Amino acid sequence: MLGPQSSLVMYDEEYKRIMVLIEKLIRESNSKVIFLVDKNGQLIAATGETEHLDTTSLASLTAGNIAATGGLAKLIGEKEFSILFHEGEKDNIHISIIGGRVILVVIFDERSSLGLVRLRVKKASKELETVFDDLATKSESHAEAPGADSPFAEITDDDIDNLFN
Amino acid sequence: MSFINYASREINCKIVYYGPGLCGKTTNLQFIYNKTAQDAKGKMISLATETERTLFFDFLPLALGEIRGFKTRFHLYTVPGQVFYDASRKLILKGVDGVVFVVDSQEERLDANIESLENLKDNLEEQGYQLEKLPFVIQYNKRDLPNCTPVEELRKLLNPEGVPDLEACATSGEGIFETLKMVAKLVLIDLKKGG
Numbered sequence: 001m002l003g004p005q006s007s008l009v010m011y012d013e014e015y016k017r018i019m020v021l022i023e024k025l026i027r028e029s030n031s032k033v034i035f036l037v038d039k040n041g042q043l044i045a046a047t048g049e050t051e052h053l054d055t056t057s058l059a060s061l062t063a064g065n066i067a068a069t070g071g072l073a074k075l076i077g078e079k080e081f082s083i084l085f086h087e088g089e090k091d092n093i094h095i096s097i098i099g100g101r102v103i104l105v106v107i108f109d110e111r112s113s114l115g116l117v118r119l120r121v122k123k124a125s126k127e128l129e130t131v132f133d134d135l136a137t138k139s140e141s142h143a144e145a146p147g148a149d150s151p152f153a154e155i156t157d158d159d160i161d162n163l164f165n
Numbered sequence: 166m167s168f169i170n171y172a173s174r175e176i177n178c179k180i181v182y183y184g185p186g187l188c189g190k191t192t193n194l195q196f197i198y199n200k201t202a203q204d205a206k207g208k209m210i211s212l213a214t215e216t217e218r219t220l221f222f223d224f225l226p227l228a229l230g231e232i233r234g235f236k237t238r239f240h241l242y243t244v245p246g247q248v249f250y251d252a253s254r255k256l257i258l259k260g261v262d263g264v265v266f267v268v269d270s271q272e273e274r275l276d277a278n279i280e281s282l283e284n285l286k287d288n289l290e291e292q293g294y295q296l297e298k299l300p301f302v303i304q305y306n307k308r309d310l311p312n313c314t315p316v317e318e319l320r321k322l323l324n325p326e327g328v329p330d331l332e333a334c335a336t337s338g339e340g341i342f343e344t345l346k347m348v349a350k351l352v353l354i355d356l357k358k359g360g
Contacts (some may be wrong), residue, residue, distance in 0.1 A: 007166055141327070
């Protein structure tokens with residue numbers, strides 16, 4: 001499990017595995033958009049009709065939403081609420097937590113149903129959890145050799161100053 | 166907790182602006198938003214009450230440019246400053262990479278500053294962080310007002326450790342980008358160390 005102060009790292013291999021899984025989920029659940037967000041609000045992956053969506057804002061608000069309901073859960077003695085569902089006039093949002101650390105968001109309309117989304121999400125969650133477990137193991141083994149392959153190990157003060165020019 | 170994405174060659178960091186109610190955290194973000202080129206910023210989100218007090222957080226995503234082929238993005242957040250929103254403040258500190266503490270320099274807000282700084286330390290500890298180990302910058306805001314506590318005195322009370330600090334006026338923008346630059350630099354240096 002990733003500690004509070006370690007970075008979340010995404011590698012090409014796991015990213016491809018994740019994309020395959022969420023693309024399968026979007027087809028099987030007949031939904032519009034799917035994205036994965038980490039609990040701090042960083043967008044990990046997205047698929048579907050995302051071109052008119054502000055996915056960065058969605059990611060941040062989703063994480064805020066999960067954090068707030070998590071706070072509510074603790075107040076009444078629950079660990080967390082693992083599923084949230086928001087119903088709109090046309091579009092609905094289904095939010096669930098995978099492996100306690102990643103948030104899966106599914107946006108769907110009348111072409112699908114809550115039952116179908118729940119069913120497919122449940123199956124996909126298990127597969128996604130395996131990928132995130134592998135990712136955690138991989139980042140840990142990389143972290144044992146700090147800076148070995150980090151693109152930031154060799155940055156200079158000039159590199160940083162150039163960002164602000 | 167930064168997010169390094171090798172697949173999209175991006176690095177994302179989270180910076181939180183903390184401080185007592187009405188010290189100018191949201192004004193800091195608004196100024197940055199207004200003065201940043203369109204292609205370098207996302208939408209600014211403010212979850213505020215009808216009287217424009219921050220209820221949950223403000224959020225501003227910024228793209229700073231590339232370092233060694235990696236797009237560098239900073240997500241700026243503010244917390245609600247009012248004392249009774251403590252539960253929300255804790256949530257926003259999750260996964261923070263760098264903190265800016267915005268000081269309200271007015272004499273009558275001295276106690277509020279001290280209380281808020283203590284609150285920051287407590288809330289960070291609850292999340293498993295130590296303020297001393299985090300990239301941390303103090304901004305003495307509202308220096309344009311007539312009833313300001315001298316910076317030397319503020320420094321003695323709020324910055325005994327001597328972390329990087331600077332004077333600012335969030336309404337005119339003085340010191341705002343300097344603060345952002347300072348904290349961003351500390352965060353990147355921290356990443357370099359493998360933080």
